[in-house]
Amino acid sequence: MSKKVYLDYASTTYVSSEVLNEMLPCFNAVYGNSNSLHSYGREASSLVDRARDRIKNAIGAEKSNEIYFTSGGTEANNWAIKGIAHAYSEKGKHIIVSKIEHKSLLDACASLEEEGFEVSYLPVDKHGLVNMGELIHLIRKDTILVSIMAVNNEIGTIQNIKAIAKICHDYNVLFHTDASQAIGAIKINVKDMEIDAMTMTAHKIYGPKGVGALYLKDGIRIENLIYGGSQERGKRGGTVNVPSVVGFGRAVESANRDIMINQQKVRNVREYFLKNVNERIPYVTVNGHPIQKVNGILNLCFEMVDKESLLMLLDIEGVAVSAGSACTSNSTLQSHVLKAIGISDEFANSSIRFSFGKNTTKADLDFAIDALVKSVERLRSISALTKAGRK
Amino acid sequence: MFNERIMKRFTNPKYAGGLRGANGTGRSGDSECGDLIKIYILVNDENVITEAKFKAYGGVCTIVACDIACGLIEGRSLEAALRTNYYQILEEMGQVPENREYTATLAEEAIKNAIDDFYKKKEKDLKGKK
Numbered sequence: 001m002s003k004k005v006y007l008d009y010a011s012t013t014y015v016s017s018e019v020l021n022e023m024l025p026c027f028n029a030v031y032g033n034s035n036s037l038h039s040y041g042r043e044a045s046s047l048v049d050r051a052r053d054r055i056k057n058a059i060g061a062e063k064s065n066e067i068y069f070t071s072g073g074t075e076a077n078n079w080a081i082k083g084i085a086h087a088y089s090e091k092g093k094h095i096i097v098s099k100i101e102h103k104s105l106l107d108a109c110a111s112l113e114e115e116g117f118e119v120s121y122l123p124v125d126k127h128g129l130v131n132m133g134e135l136i137h138l139i140r141k142d143t144i145l146v147s148i149m150a151v152n153n154e155i156g157t158i159q160n161i162k163a164i165a166k167i168c169h170d171y172n173v174l175f176h177t178d179a180s181q182a183i184g185a186i187k188i189n190v191k192d193m194e195i196d197a198m199t200m201t202a203h204k205i206y207g208p209k210g211v212g213a214l215y216l217k218d219g220i221r222i223e224n225l226i227y228g229g230s231q232e233r234g235k236r237g238g239t240v241n242v243p244s245v246v247g248f249g250r251a252v253e254s255a256n257r258d259i260m261i262n263q264q265k266v267r268n269v270r271e272y273f274l275k276n277v278n279e280r281i282p283y284v285t286v287n288g289h290p291i292q293k294v295n296g297i298l299n300l301c302f303e304m305v306d307k308e309s310l311l312m313l314l315d316i317e318g319v320a321v322s323a324g325s326a327c328t329s330n331s332t333l334q335s336h337v338l339k340a341i342g343i344s345d346e347f348a349n350s351s352i353r354f355s356f357g358k359n360t361t362k363a364d365l366d367f368a369i370d371a372l373v374k375s376v377e378r379l380r381s382i383s384a385l386t387k388a389g390r391k
Numbered sequence: 392m393f394n395e396r397i398m399k400r401f402t403n404p405k406y407a408g409g410l411r412g413a414n415g416t417g418r419s420g421d422s423e424c425g426d427l428i429k430i431y432i433l434v435n436d437e438n439v440i441t442e443a444k445f446k447a448y449g450g451v452c453t454i455v456a457c458d459i460a461c462g463l464i465e466g467r468s469l470e471a472a473l474r475t476n477y478y479q480i481l482e483e484m485g486q487v488p489e490n491r492e493y494t495a496t497l498a499e500e501a502i503k504n505a506i507d508d509f510y511k512k513k514e515k516d517l518k519g520k521k
């Protein structure tokens with residue numbers, strides 16, 4: 001089989017063997033319904049409790065029952081925004097979110113707007129950081145919730161979450177953050193950072209797909225998501241997906257335990273990649289923050305080259321990358337994130353995201369860079385855009 | 392996402408590149424909108440397109456539509472080439488995602504603009520000779 005290199009870890013990772021090994025017995029050995037009273041059920045329930053504890057410890061939550069399992073980040077985002085908005089609608093109907101949130105959050109906001117809520121979209125600067133002065137300016141008496149993602153999925157910019165949360169609380173507004181890309185990449189402590197609600201997902205940290213969680217600080221109200229069961233304190237009914245929840249618990253614990261070593265590895269990988277790309281390919285720019293960003297995400301603009309054509313040529317060469325978010329990459333829509341940081345449509349249309357994993361090797365990168373050089377040169381040789389006038 | 396015919400043509404376009412001595416160039420699209428196409432034609436004294444080439448900044452379907460368009464007009468008279476429409480291009484592309492069908496109209500527009508450019512240049516030449 002010809003060599004293939006995966007550089008799309010921000011879309012999803014594989015399941016690590018330590019996670020998989022903990023999950024496997026849950027399929028056919030500990031298979032009880034975690035809600036059942038008998039020994040089979042209690043055994044499964046204890047594994048679910050353990051997973052909840054592991055997540056609680058990793059994010060610095062006070063109680064395990066502040067963790068609600070969901071089917072993933074999209075569900076947690078939808079639930080957080082709509083559930084909190086509905087629960088606090090008597091206080092007000094105004095919400096503030098950044099312009100660079102994940103589609104799952106923006107679309108949930110759009111549905112709230114249809115219900116009569118008002119949503120303000122907070123702009124970001126050219127590096128993707130929200131303007132905190134503007135945030136204060138937007139907060140009103142009827143503002144109930146602010147949601148700003150911890151780490152952007154397309155450009156990797158890290159927001160000043162602690163400071164943002166502080167502002168929200170100064171004005172008596174709840175604060176939610178989507179930490180789907182942050183867990184395992186930056187240290188998160190919900191207590192220290194004063195986070196009221198937080199979205200998490202397993203499949204970006206070597207856990208299984210289809211499982212995530214919403215952290216909700218004790219005392220904060222949320223509308224029930226799914227009726228028909230006592231699971232997740234009656235707020236999200238349905239038989240618990242025990243294997244996935246167990247895998248998620250292990251994934252979060254490992255991600256937290258190995259954060260320093262993995263981040264160093266990924267940082268070295270990114271720097272090696274960028275240095276070689278810069279040496280071998282002209283007219284390349286980096287989108288996003290120069291420093292305040294996660295190590296695993298690198299968004300590059302290859303001038304005069306269309307992102308879809310480049311992505312397809314790289315795929316043919318055996319290199320898997322992404323044109324921004326996997327959730328929107330099948331459409332021809334421009335990235336709302338790159339637009340929000342002020343990148344021209346042409347440059348946004350020439351930008352692709354590379355994301356690296358803890359086991360990405362230099363050999364993988366050399367292979368990917370060779371493919372990239374070849375593909376970019378080929379597309380530029382037939383591009384209708386010319387180098388004239390470009391620096 | 393794309394059919395085999397499109398992928399084959401995308402990886403091995405026959406008519407991609409510039410054309411030395413082209414006497415007609417047609418542009419269409421806009422790089423800010425994601426596609427910019429240039430079709431070059433070389434027309435002989437009998438008004439026959441002896442060679443056609445293209446350059447494109449755009450996605451897979453844009454490149455394939457241009458390649459097909461050049462194939463449809465090369466070796467044909469200007470009159471016949473002007474009758475090339477996006478239906479023919481789409482037909483050769485096979486199943487095309489609905490949001491990429493516009494690439495065929497862009498290619499058609501570039502052909503027309505290239506022929507228009509040829510005639511404009513010719514008129515200029517004729518005026519110059521007077």
